[in-house]
Amino acid sequence: MKRLLLLRHGKSNWDVDVDDFHRPLKNRGVKAAQKMAGWMIENDLIPDYIVCSSAIRAKSTVEQMRKIAGFSCQEVQFKNKLYFADIEDFINVLIKIPEHFQRVMVVGHNPGLEELLEFLHKGGVTVPDDGKLLPTASLAVFTLRQDWQKLQAGCADLKYIMRPKQIRQ
DSSP states (O other): OEEEEEEEOOOBOTTSOSOGGGOOBOHHHHHHHHHHHHHHHHTTOOOSEEEEEOSHHHHHHHHHHHHHHOOOGGGEEEEGGGTTOOHHHHHHHHTTSOTTOOEEEEEEOTTHHHHHHHHHBSSOOOOOTTSOSSOTTOEEEEEESSOGGGOOTTOEEEEEEEOGGGOOO
């Protein structure tokens, strides 16, 4: 059974004078990414393969996670098309993943990640009271029974969504 992990980038820093693509992480975003990496280790969720938006805040999120979890360079592909991707963009990237990878993580942005989450999940998704389905540095974990090339609406089971604030240190 395959696992698909959808990770939204860590909290970005809006206090710097750069365009959106080059926006860095806030210190809070760095800590949340590291916290999530530790939780992923504890729960045996280290990905075999990572596909990440090439935006600076997404790349930095992966880099911070690598410091904790030790992802290798060969496991990460940075894709410009995942910067503010829609469902079609995500699916087009995912269907090209080699079959031998069993645990794949996609690192990207809202609203596209939330739309992908709802597209893949069988059944409705309950949005928490704060109105945020996938806040920054949160991880959605899916199981899939089919190959990456056969992704379609409702093809995955959402196991849970983990938010950094839920993780006890």
